[in-house]
Amino acid sequence: MKGLAIFETHAHYDDKSYDVDRDEVLREVFDKGVDRIINVSSDLRSMENTLELARNYDQIYAAIGIHPDEVYELNENNFQKVRELSLKDKVVAIGEIGLDYHRDDHNKDTQRHWFERQMQLASALGKPVIIHSRDACEDTLDVLREFAHQGVRGVMHCYSYSVETARELLKMGYYIGIGGVVTFKNSRKLIEVVDEVPLERILLETDCPYMAPTPYRGTRNYSGHLPLIAEKIAAIKDVQYQKVLEKTYKNAKDLFLSK
Ligand code: NI
Numbered sequence: 001m002k003g004l005a006i007f008e009t010h011a012h013y014d015d016k017s018y019d020v021d022r023d024e025v026l027r028e029v030f031d032k033g034v035d036r037i038i039n040v041s042s043d044l045r046s047m048e049n050t051l052e053l054a055r056n057y058d059q060i061y062a063a064i065g066i067h068p069d070e071v072y073e074l075n076e077n078n079f080q081k082v083r084e085l086s087l088k089d090k091v092v093a094i095g096e097i098g099l100d101y102h103r104d105d106h107n108k109d110t111q112r113h114w115f116e117r118q119m120q121l122a123s124a125l126g127k128p129v130i131i132h133s134r135d136a137c138e139d140t141l142d143v144l145r146e147f148a149h150q151g152v153r154g155v156m157h158c159y160s161y162s163v164e165t166a167r168e169l170l171k172m173g174y175y176i177g178i179g180g181v182v183t184f185k186n187s188r189k190l191i192e193v194v195d196e197v198p199l200e201r202i203l204l205e206t207d208c209p210y211m212a213p214t215p216y217r218g219t220r221n222y223s224g225h226l227p228l229i230a231e232k233i234a235a236i237k238d239v240q241y242q243k244v245l246e247k248t249y250k251n252a253k254d255l256f257l258s259k
Pocket of ligand 1: 010012040096207
């Protein structure tokens with residue numbers, strides 16, 4: 001499989017939708033050439049489950065962090081737990097962290113507080129960040145800018161903003177995470193972004209079990225669908241499929257595994 005290897009930068013294999021057949025799904029994913037996976041945690045419980053996956057599978061690495069929808073469970077006491085777990089073996093990033101005003105825009109201050117605390121943690125550890133940002137572009141950029149001065153960089157996962165915002169993120173050293181949305185019929189804006197962003201700054205991701213690409217939209221997603229996303233990127237940028245796999249693999253390695 002050498003040369004065809006695929007790096008999955010954003011998956012949630014701890015999700016309960018895999019409880020019935022997790023080992024089988026992962027075996028199929030590895031068979032399809034996906035040989036490195038970052039499993040991304042989103043709440044306190046999923047941090048533990050993510051670390052267990054990383055212990056059980058050579059191919060799986062861990063991202064430790066609390067998703068903006070879940071920060072309400074945090075307090076000074078249990079934030080110690082986040083710190084502690086972020087020091088474990090195979091933790092390659094802090095995430096997913098960020099701001100989400102789509103589901104809840106009444107507690108912006110709470111979201112921002114814990115986003116900044118987790119950015120501080122990433123800065124202190126010298127680890128990259130995996131950013132979730134939805135309907136919160138300006139506030140997210142404010143925080144990223146502040147920490148870019150301290151050298152914090154990472155990926156804007158499931159990218160949903162404009163070409164102009166992408167340019168600004170590139171300047172700050174960020175990568176752009178591209179997943180199944182790029183294959184959707186109504187993805188004109190994202191196609192412009194993919195066209196504009198150099199291949200050297202794109203990461204492949206599924207966000208599985210969510211966001212299955214066309215023609216599997218609405219079904220349980222898995223990393224075996226990454227070739228569909230890579231094919232679409234190759235078509236948009238008019239480059240070879242093989243080149244998309246090689247470059248995105250190298251990008252992910254540089255960002256997450258270079259230390
Ligand atoms: Ni996610």
